[in-house]
Amino acid sequence: MFDVAILWDWIAFSVxxxxxxxAMAWIGASFYFIALDLMLKPNDAxxxxxxxxEWEVHGGGFYHTVKYLxxxxxxxxHLTWHKWxxxxxxxxxxxxxxxxxxxxxxxxxxxxxxxxxxxxxGILISGGSLTIGWLAYDAMCKSKLSEYPTVLMLLxxxxxVVMSWGYHQIFTGRAALLHLGAFTATIMTANVxxxxxxxxxxxxxxxxxxxxxxxxxxxxxxxxxxxxxxxxLPVVFxxxxxxxxxxxxxEYSWIIASLIFLTGVTxxxxxxxxxKTGAGPNWTWAVTVVLMIVIAWLSTAQPGETxxxxxxxxxxAQEQKYASAAGFDDAYDTVVGHCSMCHAREPVWENMHxxxxxxxxxxxxxxxxxxxxxYLQAGRSHAMPPPNAVQMDEDSRRVIxxxxxxxxx
Numbered sequence: 222m223f224d225v226a227i228l229w230d231w232i233a234f235s236v237x238x239x240x241x242x243x244a245m246a247w248i249g250a251s252f253y254f255i256a257l258d259l260m261l262k263p264n265d266a267x268x269x270x271x272x273x274x275e276w277e278v279h280g281g282g283f284y285h286t287v288k289y290l291x292x293x294x295x296x297x298x299h300l301t302w303h304k305w306x307x308x309x310x311x312x313x314x315x316x317x318x319x320x321x322x323x324x325x326x327x328x329x330x331x332x333x334x335x336x337x338x339x340x341x342x343g344i345l346i347s348g349g350s351l352t353i354g355w356l357a358y359d360a361m362c363k364s365k366l367s368e369y370p371t372v373l374m375l376l377x378x379x380x381x382v383v384m385s386w387g388y389h390q391i392f393t394g395r396a397a398l399l400h401l402g403a404f405t406a407t408i409m410t411a412n413v414x415x416x417x418x419x420x421x422x423x424x425x426x427x428x429x430x431x432x433x434x435x436x437x438x439x440x441x442x443x444x445x446x447x448x449x450x451x452x453x454l455p456v457v458f459x460x461x462x463x464x465x466x467x468x469x470x471x472e473y474s475w476i477i478a479s480l481i482f483l484t485g486v487t488x489x490x491x492x493x494x495x496x497k498t499g500a501g502p503n504w505t506w507a508v509t510v511v512l513m514i515v516i517a518w519l520s521t522a523q524p525g526e527t528x529x530x531x532x533x534x535x536x537x538a539q540e541q542k543y544a545s546a547a548g549f550d551d552a553y554d555t556v557v558g559h560c561s562m563c564h565a566r567e568p569v570w571e572n573m574h575x576x577x578x579x580x581x582x583x584x585x586x587x588x589x590x591x592x593x594x595x596y597l598q599a600g601r602s603h604a605m606p607p608p609n610a611v612q613m614d615e616d617s618r619r620v621i622x623x624x625x626x627x628x629x630x
Contacts, residue, residue, distance in 0.1 A: 227601060230267050232419075233320045237476060240313035244460075247306035248453055255450045258443075259497040261288055269294060291436045294429040295510035304418055311410035314460075318403055322396055327537050328590060331523050332393045334530060347389060347400060354404050355411040362416075367444070374530060377448070378471040381405065381482055394469035394579060395462075401478050402459030412445040450493070451605055463578070467520040470579035477516050484512045522573075528566060544589040546628035548620065553588050555617045556595060559606050570610070596625040 261273030272290040311629065322330045326340045330347065338346075357380055366373045384404055388397035420438035427434040458481050462468040468477060487505040495501035536544060543549065563570045564582035580594065581587045588595065598605040599613065600621035606613055 224601070226505070226597060227615050229320075229324075230597055232269050233317065236313055236317045236320060239318055240310065243313060244308055244457075247310045248457070250303050250306055251446070251450060251453060255446070255493065256496040257286060258288065258441045259493060260293060291439055292424050292428055292434045302418075302421075304413060307410050307413040314403060314406060318347070320398070322399065327539070330392055330396045332391070332396075333534060335389075338391065343392070347396075350384070350388075350400065351404055351407045354384060355408050358408050359411070359415070362444070370444070374448075374451075378479075378482060382475075382479045385478045389475035393467075394471070394474050398459050398462040398474060398478050399471045402456050402462075405456050406461070409449045409452055409456070412449055413569065416445045417442040428554055451486055451489050452482075454488055455482045458485075466575040466577070466579040467517075470575055471520050471522040472518040473522050480512050480516050480519075484509050487512070493597040508615075528583065531566075531581065531586055534586060536589055540586070540592075541590045541591040543625070543628045544585060546624060548587075548624035548627050549585075551620050552595075552624035553585055555620050556599075558590050559599070559611050559613050559617065560595075561612070563606070591626065592625055595621060600625060 228367060257275055260275050262275065263273050267274060267287060270289050270293060272288045274284055274285065274287045278284070289362060321346050326343055331338055331340065331343045358377055361373055362366075362565055366376065381401070381404075385397070385401050388400050388404075391397075412430055420442045423438050424434040430439065455478075458468075459478060462478075468474065471477070487509045488583060491501040491503075491505040560582045562568065563574045564580050564587075566576070566581055567575070568576055580591055582591060582595070603613075603618075
C-alpha cells in the first residue's frame with residue numbers, strides 16, 4: 222500500500238514545480254516586454270500609428286518589433302495574448318498555499334505564542350486577507366491618486382508594510398513572509414485579470430468594429446504593468462524565504478520583508494533606466510547594498526521560542542497521538558542523538574546560527590510536532606541528517622518509521 226504521506230509530499234512537489242515553471246515564464250515575459258518598451262526607438266518610416274521599433278538578434282535570427290501607441294489601423298490575423306503565465310502562476314501558488322499552510326496549518330501556519338486561533342480561523346484570515354490589498358490598491362489606482370504615480374507607489378508600500386506587520390502578529394515566521402508574497406502576487410495577477418486584459422479586449426473589439434480605440438485603455442494597462450514590474454523581485458524573495466531562517470525566524474522579519482520591497486525598486490530602477498538610456502544609475506547598487514546590510518543585521522535577532530516556552534506549549538490531538546504511540550521514546554532518543562546538534566534553539570554545529578528552516582528537534586513536543594517531516598526526511602529517505610555531519614544507520618531509520626506507522630494505526 223502506497224504511503225499517504227509520501228503521496229501528499231509528491232503532490233506538493235509537483236505543484237511547486239509547476240508554480241516555479243510558470244513563474245519563470247511570467248517573470249521572463251514581463252521583464253522582456255518592459256525592457257522592449259523602454260528600448261523602442263522612433264523612425265519616420267514606421268507605419269501610421271506606430272510609436273517605435275527595436276531590432277534584436279537571438280538564436281541565430283533577427284527580430285524586428287514595432288509598437289503601436291494605441292493600435293494598428295486594422296486587426297491583425299494572428300494575435301498572441303500573454304496571460305496564461307500569470308493565471309497559472311497564481312493558481313498553482315494558491316494550491317501550494319492550501320496544501321502546505323491550510324492542510325498543514327497547525328504546524329506551518331499557526332503560532333500559538335502569538336495568537337490563540339483555531340485552524341479554521343487561521344485559514345479564514347489566510348484566504349480573506351489576500352483580497353484586501355487588491356481592493357485597496359485598485360481603489361487608489363481608480364481615484365485621483367492615479368495622477369500622482371509617486372504618491373500612489375508610496376501608499377502601496379505603506380499597505381505592504383502594514384500587512385507585513387499584521388501577518389507577523391498572527392502566523393509563524395515562514396507563513397507570514399509567504400503570505401506577504403501571496404498578498405503581493407494577488408495584486409499583480411489581479412492587475413492582469415481585471416485591468417490589463419479587459420482593457421486590451423476593449424481595444425481589440427474597437428478594431429474589429431472599425432472604431433478608433435481610445436488611448437486611455439493602453440495607458441491604464443501600461444501603469445499596472447509597470448507596477449507589476451517593480452513588485453516582481455520582492456515576491457521572488459518572499460517565495461524563497463521559507464528556506465532561510467535568517468529571513469523568517471527573527472523578531473524583525475516583518476521589517477526585513479518591508480525593506481526587500483525597497484531593494485526591488487532600486488534594482489529594477491537600474492535596469493529600467495539602463496534599457497531606456499543605455500546606462501543605469503550606479504547609486505542604486507549602493508543603496509541596495511546598504512539595505513541588504515541592514516537586513517543582515519536585523520536577521521541576527523534571536524529567532525523562535527525558548528526551551529521553556531516549547532515545553533509549555535500544548536500539543537494538538539494529532540501531536541499527542543504521535544507522542545503517546547509505541548516506540549516514541551526510542552524514536553525521540555534517535556532524533557535527539559542525530560538531529561539536535563543542528564535543529565536546536567542554540568545549534569552547536571560550527572558556523573550555524575539558527576536551526577535549518579527554523580525546525581527545532583530538542584523536546585518531546587518538538588519531535589511530536591514534526592513527526593511527518595522527520596518520517597519523510599530521515600525515516601523513508603536519507604535526506605537527513607547530512608552524511609558528512611552525522612551517520613545514521615538503517616536501524617535508526619527503521620525506529621523512526623516504525624514509530625510513525627504505529628501512531629497512524
